[in-house]
Amino acid sequence: MMRSLYSGVAGLKTHQTKMDVIGNNIANVNTVGFKSSSVNFADQFYQTMSNATGADAATGAAGTNAKQIGLGSTVASITTNITEQGGTQTTNRALDVAINGDSFLIVKSAGATYFTKSGALNVDANGTLYCTTNGATVQGWMAQTDAQGNQSIVKNTVQDLQVMSAANMYYAPTETSAVTITGNIDKADTDLVVNDPTIIDTKNGKKLTFSFYDELGQEYTVKMNLYRNGSGTTGTGTDAQATSVYSVTLADVTDADGNSIFVKKTVANGATSYSSTKVKINLGGVEYTIANETTDINQKTGEFTITGTGTVPTLSFIAETGDFSTVSDANIPNTSTDWGKSLVFQVTDAGTLDNTFTKYVPATDSGGVKVDFSSLTQYSSSGVSSTSYSKGSTKGLGTGNTAGEMSGISIDDKGMIYGTYNNGSKKLLAQIAVATFSNPSGLEAEGDSLFSATLNSGTFDGVGEDVSLSGSFAVGALEMSNVDLAAEFTSMITTQRGFQANSRIITTSDTMLEELVNLKR
Structure with missing residues (x-):
């Protein structure tokens, strides 16, 4: 009888944990880039009253099954539904990006590398691209200019994207050829x-x-x-x-x-x-x-x-x-x-x-x-x-240009960041890098829409990859929370009933114990 009390307590705890997860999901129903979680239960601790026996041909006795009494349930796992895409909300902001695919933005905060689905970006006072939901700086590759003046992206170790540096604020003039x-x-x-x-x-x-x-x-x-x-x-x-x-x-x-x-x-x-x-x-x-x-x-x-x-x-x-x-x-x-x-x-x-x-x-x-x-x-x-x-030539080459001052920046669906200048010119500044993981559900949530790599998620190589390898960016939009309210409310009902049932185990066991005590009277 005492075992049923502890089983009821274990059931209350597990259902309370599930309710905590549901509450967190619903609280973040409008959080940009939020990924909902789900709880899985497992039975636990079996007390074996008698072991199983096999049939005895000599005596003609049949085999018997083991007699086991379980001691309740436990939380087996809390899984983040990280691969499920959230809805896309159009913002029409040039620096808002939503990732179509399983990749993550790479960001850095306080010297540590994190990953996020929140693409609400902006530029800070130093001209560096950062994520507004957590203040972390966005990582990628800066454009490099060769001897002929051509710009290209060289995919080395990711770095802070200082897209509005002093060097990028002005567009150098070139002669018409x-x-x-x-x-x-x-x-x-x-x-x-x-x-x-x-x-x-x-x-x-x-x-x-x-x-x-x-x-x-x-x-x-x-x-x-x-x-x-x-x-x-x-x-x-x-x-x-x-x-x-x-x-x-x-x-x-x-x-x-x-x-x-x-x-x-x-x-x-x-x-x-x-x-x-x-x-x-x-x-x-x-x-x-x-x-x-x-x-x-x-x-x-x-x-x-x-x-x-x-x-x-x-x-x-x-x-x-x-x-x-x-x-x-x-x-x-x-x-x-x-x-x-x-x-x-x-x-x-x-x-x-x-x-x-x-x-x-x-x-x-x-x-x-x-x-x-x-x-x-x-x-x-x-x-x-x-x-x-x-x-310019018949192919549009050699037009030349006056000196220009930056009038804005824009991002395309490949994460290429361009500066636009008041002389009508456009210059490639950088490219946003993304990261993918063999087991994205193994990432560990750190709060502020940030995730960190774990031993079970796979490691980050420090270089990242082009978003076009696994998807694309939707510019002027944000990926919203993937919380399904209908599913959450349904889970809330079953969780509430499970909690009530487990509480009845405790009260019923208490009543039985009371009857046992009353035998002395």
Whole structure:
């Protein structure tokens, strides 16, 4: 009879433990990244009254089973339902991420490494990415820049992601290396005057312009002249085709304020004077400069004339179809992919200007600004030519940019963190790393939505892995608690009834003991 009392007590304890777990689950029904737990019971302690016996053929006695009395129940395990995905709540915050899959964010707090499903992230005063639910810093890999300026992620040991460091707050300027001229040239356009191809005309013709950035991110505008100089042919023999030929010359180069880089304006004692900057510009093999400062600059108006020396580059179209044929520039070697398609713009002598323009090096086919004309056509268009340009090659490379200041950061579904800048540029800063475990249920909860690795969960290698190997990030969303309220309330009912039943064991056993005591009366 005393055994039943202890069995009842054991049952009360186990059901109380289960109720504690249920209460904790329900309390965290809205906790970001919370994983619910469940309790499993096991019977315990059997007192054997008699052992089992086998059959005896000699006596004909049958075998008997063991006589055992159990002593109640115990908590066999409290299992965290860690692999069950919680619901996704949309927040539309750029730094909120929900993990689709079994992986965990790697975070560090007080020097120790933990793991979490809470993706409510932000940036602290030091520019480091951290988890707002526990204050732990998010771990991952920082982007590295190679000698060519390309950025990539190198997956070494994880580290704090200081995405808004001083180095990342600004985007360094880069020079423009390519420009693409687009549009259509109508040969009936009255602006396309016919000139002697041996004369380098810097004043007349159809005006074409493009702009570029120098090494400091300063923008300049180049003004060119396009004029007709007759016809020609391309190809040989049966492949020969008639072409319409145009000359391309330089008219001017101006800075961001609209001032020409060929002339310097000086105001002293109320008097204005103009002088040559001595700059020399090469476009398509022709070098332009102010040849005579005295005669080529009007000291009253500041108007000037530049003179070109060299062979004028020509632009040709197939006369029959109006398609682009070729453009000539002796500077570009025929081994270059830009040969026959582009002219090179470069500053061969900076004069008194800051030398922030890169010069073209034919041996390496690098430097300068390659002006690609291959997208131009010569179709009939009511005598009106319409042209435009875009920075960069036809593949969008070499656009260049001004210096920029960080305006925000964003995360993509692979955990790549990008900085956006007010100059329109975007830069890879880092990547968030994740960790997976062979037995994620073996992780030990530490509170604050943190888990730590144990001997039964598997170890963390210190490097982590790309989230795309096991899932993805849902950006602008959070993984909520995976608590199932319907299941929890059902378990609460069965737990309450189990507790009541075990309490009846104790009261009934007490009544029986009372009857035994009353036998003396």
